[in-house]
Amino acid sequence: MAETTIQEPKVKEAAPLFGKAERKLLADPLNDNNPITVQVLGICSALAVTTLVYPSVVMSIAVVFVCAFANLFTSLLRNSIPKQIRMIVQLVIIATLVTVVELTLKAFNYTVYKQLSVFIGLIITNCIVMGRLEAFAMANKPWRSFLDGIGNGLGYGAILIVVALIREIFGKGTLFAGSPIELKLIGASNESASFFINTAAESGIGTWFSWYANNNLMVLPAAAMFIIGILIWIQRSWNTKLVDIS
């Protein structure tokens, strides 16, 4: 799964901090080389954690952190890592960072830690992180690797949050449930029902479409599969150079 076919750009000496190539490292994974919709990596956690937006945001931040720093450390060590055990070394670096994330969440946001439970640990096996280490960090300088890690983490996170937005609104009728700014958006509220809007619902803002019954399919992992599929379709019809003509 973790194979990528990325052409490494030639590194110039004394490159500027945010030159064209560096910006490309950040922007590429968001669209042309998105880890989820183009490379189809990291699907497993994308299906599982995207029922609610808030945990997805936390998950995205965790992946950005792990991906960026794993890339940085691997790149720093790239000339001293013995070739025979390079995979193991990469895994140790990833596992260490994931444990750091896990311990931090446990201490500072226990509810989200409980919600994400096993999926934080599973970042270790997230193909995106491993793929970037092998394909990029082992052959590039630390700063560029760090940027590449942030870019790929963001590319993953962007898709995660879009999928979670759709799933939470249609599956639960809420937005940001579990966070301090929880909203009830659509579906029946305590107020008497009118067709379009119930005024003065719990959150102070009305909820719309009182007749709407939560769509249970959206809560199941299968819905994420459909939504990611549709996102890939949309992306390809808009960004035609992704379409494989052969």
Place this chain on the structure above:
Amino acid sequence: MDNTRYIIIFTVGMTSVVALLLAGLFYATQSKAKENEAIFNKRAVLRAVETYLEKSVDDMDDGEVLSIFENQVQQKVLNMTGEEVGTADVEAAGHKGGKAENIDMAKEKKKDEAERLLPLFTFNYEGGSIQIISVRGSGLWDEIWGNIAIQLDPKVKGVVVGAAFDHKAETPGLGAEIKDNPSFRAMFKDKRLYNDEGDYVSVKVEKGGSKDKYHGVDVISGATVTSVGVGEMLYRGIKYYEPYFNKLTKASDGGVKG
């Protein structure tokens, strides 16, 4: 460079650095994490008596949870014959802290039935006191558990006044409704644990169960196995506390039977 000696030195060096780093971080965050876990468990207990509190448990901040627990909740640990177990014995059984809130129900579930320890919380409010018990059973995919609030009543013996459930891996939207759907929890209110003859019947969770006004609640449609699991968990779990409850009712009104 790629000889065996270098590989061994590199591995040992890297592992030591990583081990030291993680151990340090673990010790630095441990106390905060423990505190969080304790508050999480306390919230779960209070959720069973949510209707007696001023606001829902989710709306409370940590300080409020702790203060209610401090001022209105007493806790003790019981054995299967209804006797109180001392703190030292509970700690010896592997529950650090030795209080009812420290008991790991997953660990207890693995023991023989006769040797289990039972956590009991007594919630006091203006109108009297409520016993909150912990139960644990099996759902469809993995374990389910809950806290049940029971009011002891001389006339009908035991009445459920609140329930809150949680689960490890039930299907979202189906089995997970035992936790997420407030109307499922609400059905348990005012269900009697004993029938008119005074025999233990627990709360039945079955199709059309709520037709039985005193003893039954409805299953969740599409989640039959989880619902049946809840019913089984309640039948078995509440029975564990029966010896102690019998003692309590006997002591308070000379053994009147309904």
